[in-house]
Amino acid sequence: MRKALVLLLGLLLSVAALWGSPQAEERSLTILGQADEDVTAYVLEQLAEQYPDVTVEFLQVDLSDGSTMTMDAMIAAGTPPDVYVDYMGRTSKYIDPAFALDLSPYIDAAEFIPGTLGPVTRDGKILGIPMPGGAQAMVINLKILDAIGESDFDFDNWTVDEFLYLAEKVKAETDAYATYLFAGNQSGDYLWFNWLASFGGRLYDPGDYSKTAINTEAGLQFFTFLQHLVREGLAPAEAAVLTDDDYALEWAKGKVFAGAWFPAWVKPYFDAVTKQGLGGADFEYRFVEFPRAAGVDSVPAAGSMAGVVVHR
Structure with a gap:
């Protein structure tokens, strides 16, 4: 779990750099996902320390029917989250160049187990990050x-x-x-x-x-x-x-x-x-x-x- 948190935090910090810097005006970053209170608090604390000018909001996904209804509703309302973290069976729905940011400049592909980035790569662009599971x-x-x-x-x-x-x-x-x-x-x-x-x-x-x-x-x-x-x-x-x-x-x-x-x-x-x-x-x-x-x-x-x- 600790390694997963470090990996996720590193990605979020990289993404946060797009929204904030010591000289920039205050920006916001919305994260949609599922995590317990301790995990959420840890991630938000680290983000606040590294990027104090970025206001981060963590929204819990509604899993009552096991679908992507929260994400779909936010997209339909014109307010998609900046970062979506969830079960790969749901997040993979958005591994699409029209929606997802190419993360190639922000990660080191060599740090991943060979083959794990294949399913989230389209035309050489890494459009998602696989996280550890069980x-x-x-x-x-x-x-x-x-x-x-x-x-x-x-x-x-x-x-x-x-x-x-x-x-x-x-x-x-x-x-x-x-x-x-x-x-x-x-x-x-x-x-x-x-x-x-x-x-x-x-x-x-x-x-x-x-x-x-x-x-x-x-x-x-x-x-x-x-x-x-x-x-x-x-x-x-x-x-x-x-x-x-x-x-x-x-x-x-x-x-x-x-x-x-x-x-x-x-x-x-x-x-x-x-x-x-x-x-x-x-x-x-x-x-x-x-x-x-x-x-x-x-x-x-x-x-x-x-x-x-x-x-x-």
Whole structure:
């Protein structure tokens, strides 16, 4: 996290130079993004120290539906932010020469891992900055595992059939969800990416993003499996209208046996349910690889990363 802050701060300071200098009149810089209070305070403090003549405003993005609605609304109103920092799946929408500033003069491309700047580069112009992210795995609630008498279960190379065996026991013997699905907003992708990989499926073939590659036998097995989870009561019946907020709170309350999760999310959501008096946050957990269907050798971990775009 510290390295990510330093990288972001360096970029913002470079951009701030466009708006202010010791001799310039007072200017303003608007940053749209998502960050907790400590991160925001740190970035704003450093910017104020380096560029006291630049007034910086940090706006929190509205992620209630997982879309780019905040950014789109600001653009439609004619007041786009100067800097947009968010999940790369959203910021990449604005990696466009008509909108984004070429950042080539402000960064040293050699400092980036080879290949990471490729997706944000157009005709030799670097129109965005990839930021560090994280990988996820399936997190197992060990308290529930113990409650169903399976505390010694071996998760190494486990299968989808074994997952369903445990899921049925959770359904029969506890009041928890075996797993969780939601489609009430666009953030649900980080759940089903993993399950798609469990069946050996993929969204695109390597190097070809002109059409999806999900219309395969593996893709059919994957969609059939999701339907099975809901129809058999192994995931919430109302999954179509639930959101990531519902999932995160239910997980932290100890009401989900197994699901996709980022290690960095554990403490924030444990803290959230504790502060709200919702219970939970009292169980041990373990991260494991997602189970695999027959014929699948391994299941890659789904990842996520952030991105930065500067309005030209």
